[in-house]
Every structure is written in C-alpha cells, then in structure tokens.
Amino acid sequence: MSKIRIYISAKEIKENLRIEEKEVIHKIKDVLRLGKNSKIYIFDGEGKEYLYKIKEIKKNRLSLERENLIREENSPENKLILGFPLLREGKVDFILQKCTELGISKFYPFICERSIRKEPNFLKLKRWQKIIKEATRQSNRLWLPHLEKVKDFKEIVRLKFSLKLVSSQNAGYLENSLKEKKEIFIIVGPEGDFSDQEYKILKENNFIFFKLSPYILRIETAAIFSVGLISYLCR
Structure with missing residues (x-):
C-alpha cells in the first residue's frame, strides 16, 4: 500500500x-479500509511530518496517537513565486496542481487588462486551497504553498523580490544558473498577452524578459514550463 498522508495545520498538530472531516474519514475507513493500529503520516505544511497510529475509528470520528517525528526540513533556500492572470474555469486548477508538484512556494493570482475581471468567490478559493493541499500531499512535499488574495496587475509588479522574470516571445533564452537568487518571482501573461502599457510597466519595475519556447504556448503550459525550468536552474 502506498504511503497514507493527511494534512493538518501546524497550529492544530498535537x-x-x-479528526471529524467526513471526506478524510471516508477515505481512511471505506476506501483504504484501514483499522485500529494502522499507521498514517501527518504533515503540517511547515516542514514537519509525523507518524500517527489509529486509536479508534468511528463513522464520524477518527482518533490518532502520535508515535514520532518522521521528517523535518527547513524552508527552501530558493523560493519560487508565480504570478498568473485569472483564467477560465479549470485552467487555474491545473496551474495550481502542477506548479505545487514542481515546488512553488507562493501563488499570486492577478487581474490585468486582458484577463478575466471577476474575482473568485469563497467556494472557488476554498477549492483552490484544496487542490494545493492535495497536490502537496500527493507529491510528498512538506511545505504547503501559500495562495495570496487576488491583486491588481500594477500592485503585484511593484512587489520586491531578488529576481523578477516574465516570459516573452520577443526575448532571449535564460542561460545562467539562478542558485544565488533567494526569491524568484515568475509572471505569465493572459490569453492575448499583456498590453503595450503593461509591458512598459513591467520594464519600469525591473522585470527580466526571457523566452520559453520558439512556439506559442497556452498560459497554463507557460506557467508550468516556467516553474519547472526556473526550479531546475536553481539547483
């Protein structure tokens, strides 16, 4: 059987x-058919993972007892941060899932001239958080990426990072190692690209333009490819 992992926030770990979450109990009891004394790994999203033993399992309650700390790691030295425009239904889900698997530290969704203008409601934000937690669990990560509130384009480009990158068809390829850069902010544009005025603002805020591919990529492809490439260059 594969490793069973559950996310519990650090402030709730004891x-x-x-556990009274119906979805978790259903998975443990009915899908995986675990019983008393079975082992479960709990990660706190802040660098620690523990081994727990099931003490009691009921229809609406799961009682666990901690055995020991299994893994612990410091926050990554090189933090990758992704800024992406609001997109049509499903595309954001895919970006969050795959970029979490690739090691992203933080997400900044934003609104720009050619993006979707409507901010996500509470239920959509809750689903996005769930996707991030599930991808963190599945990929065996210990640190949970942070999802920022939706911001305006002009607001996010002013954020301070050690390196700020934006993918562009009219730029050159990245060639140098990025090991020395501690916080790398990668931003991808909307369908239809940034406007001329937005490109001007990016340049004024010290973004470095780089080319991902000789081909035109979908936004979700560009986001995932960017994160994978920059993650590799940070090694």
Missing part, C-alpha cells in the same frame, strides 16, 4: 488528534 500528540492526540481527533
């Missing part, structure tokens, strides 16, 4: 845990 020696004895009581």
Whole structure:
C-alpha cells in the first residue's frame, strides 16, 4: 500500500488528534479500509511530518496517537513565486496542481487588462486551497504553498523580490544558473498577452524578459514550463 498522508495545520498538530472531516474519514475507513493500529503520516505544511497510529475509528470520528517525528526540513533556500492572470474555469486548477508538484512556494493570482475581471468567490478559493493541499500531499512535499488574495496587475509588479522574470516571445533564452537568487518571482501573461502599457510597466519595475519556447504556448503550459525550468536552474 502506498504511503497514507493527511494534512493538518501546524497550529492544530498535537500528540492526540481527533479528526471529524467526513471526506478524510471516508477515505481512511471505506476506501483504504484501514483499522485500529494502522499507521498514517501527518504533515503540517511547515516542514514537519509525523507518524500517527489509529486509536479508534468511528463513522464520524477518527482518533490518532502520535508515535514520532518522521521528517523535518527547513524552508527552501530558493523560493519560487508565480504570478498568473485569472483564467477560465479549470485552467487555474491545473496551474495550481502542477506548479505545487514542481515546488512553488507562493501563488499570486492577478487581474490585468486582458484577463478575466471577476474575482473568485469563497467556494472557488476554498477549492483552490484544496487542490494545493492535495497536490502537496500527493507529491510528498512538506511545505504547503501559500495562495495570496487576488491583486491588481500594477500592485503585484511593484512587489520586491531578488529576481523578477516574465516570459516573452520577443526575448532571449535564460542561460545562467539562478542558485544565488533567494526569491524568484515568475509572471505569465493572459490569453492575448499583456498590453503595450503593461509591458512598459513591467520594464519600469525591473522585470527580466526571457523566452520559453520558439512556439506559442497556452498560459497554463507557460506557467508550468516556467516553474519547472526556473526550479531546475536553481539547483
């Protein structure tokens, strides 16, 4: 059987845990058919993972007892941050899932001239958080990426990072190692690209333009490819 991992926030972690989340109980009890004394790994999203033992499993309650700390790691030295425009239904889900698997530290969704203008409601934000948690669990990561509130384009380009990158068809390819850069902010444009005025603003805010491919990529492809490439160059 594959490793069973559950996310519990660091502030809720304690020696004895009581889980009442229906979805988790259903998976443990009915899907995986685990019982008393079965082992479960709990990660806190802040660098720690523990081994727990099932003490009791009921229809609406799961009681766990901590055995020991299994893994612990410091926050990554090179933090990758992705800024992406609001997109049509489903595309954001895919970006969040795959970029989490690739090691992203933070997401900045934003609104620009050619993006979707309507901000996500509470239920959509809750689903996005769930996608990030599930991708963190599945990829065996210990640090949970942070999802920022939706911001305006002009607001996010002014954020301070050690390196700010934007993909562009009219730029050259990245060739140098990025190991020395501690916080790298990668931004991808909307369908239809940034406007001329937005490109001017990016240049004024010290963004470095780089080319991903000789071909025109979908936004979700560009986001995932960018994160994978920059992650590799940070090694």
